[in-house]
Amino acid sequence: MAVDGSNMAHAVIETAVKERTRLQTGRSRATALVVLVLLAGLGLFLALVVGKSDPTSAPTCNGTTMTRNDECRIWSNHGGGGTYGYQEMIDRRESGKGVWQVVGFVGTGLSVVLMGVAVTKLNPERPWGKPVTAVCPRCYQPNLREKLTVHTISRGRTNYRYSGIVTLCTPVCGFSAVRQR
Numbered sequence: 001m002a003v004d005g006s007n008m009a010h011a012v013i014e015t016a017v018k019e020r021t022r023l024q025t026g027r028s029r030a031t032a033l034v035v036l037v038l039l040a041g042l043g044l045f046l047a048l049v050v051g052k053s054d055p056t057s058a059p060t061c062n063g064t065t066m067t068r069n070d071e072c073r074i075w076s077n078h079g080g081g082g083t084y085g086y087q088e089m090i091d092r093r094e095s096g097k098g099v100w101q102v103v104g105f106v107g108t109g110l111s112v113v114l115m116g117v118a119v120t121k122l123n124p125e126r127p128w129g130k131p132v133t134a135v136c137p138r139c140y141q142p143n144l145r146e147k148l149t150v151h152t153i154s155r156g157r158t159n160y161r162y163s164g165i166v167t168l169c170t171p172v173c174g175f176s177a178v179r180q181r
């Protein structure tokens with residue numbers, strides 16, 4: 001695809017400036033934490049509600065609650081079909097729940113670990129990018145920092161990615177540049 005190089009360079013720089021703003025206002029961290037809290041909650045729900053063991057309540061057979069003398073006939077093309085008694089249907093129900101407990105607790109644990117990562121990595125006190133040794137060509141101060149930045153444009157089903165190493169000075173100075181990796 002033919003692209004206007006200077007427009008793309010500008011778009012990548014704008015993306016970098018927006019990322020820096022999101023980082024420094026703490027908005028990136030707030031968003032990440034909200035998502036992770038929701039995921040942790042979902043994990044607990046799966047582990048404690050969906051996966052809760054319940055070995056005494058009556059099982060159901062095709063949506064109907066069974067009594068002790070009922071039998072349940074299960075048709076299956078994938079194996080596991082057959083006729084099952086009351087206790088066998090309870091066992092079938094309960095054996096599936098262990099998976100949800102594992103999935104739920106692992107999901108919750110991962111979310112908690114990632115919360116710790118988000119708190120430190122997306123700390124607003126942490127400066128954007130890596131320091132550059134050269135002084136800024138505009139304000140002559142050693143305030144330059146740089147970071148690999150990707151700008152994505154969606155056209156229909158295709159995503160176009162433009163990336164470059166963006167160098168930014170302080171917002172007050174406003175100097176910016178982008179170069180290829």
Ligand SMILES: [Zn+2]
Pocket residue numbers: 136137138139140141143169170173174175
């Ligand atoms: Zn500067």
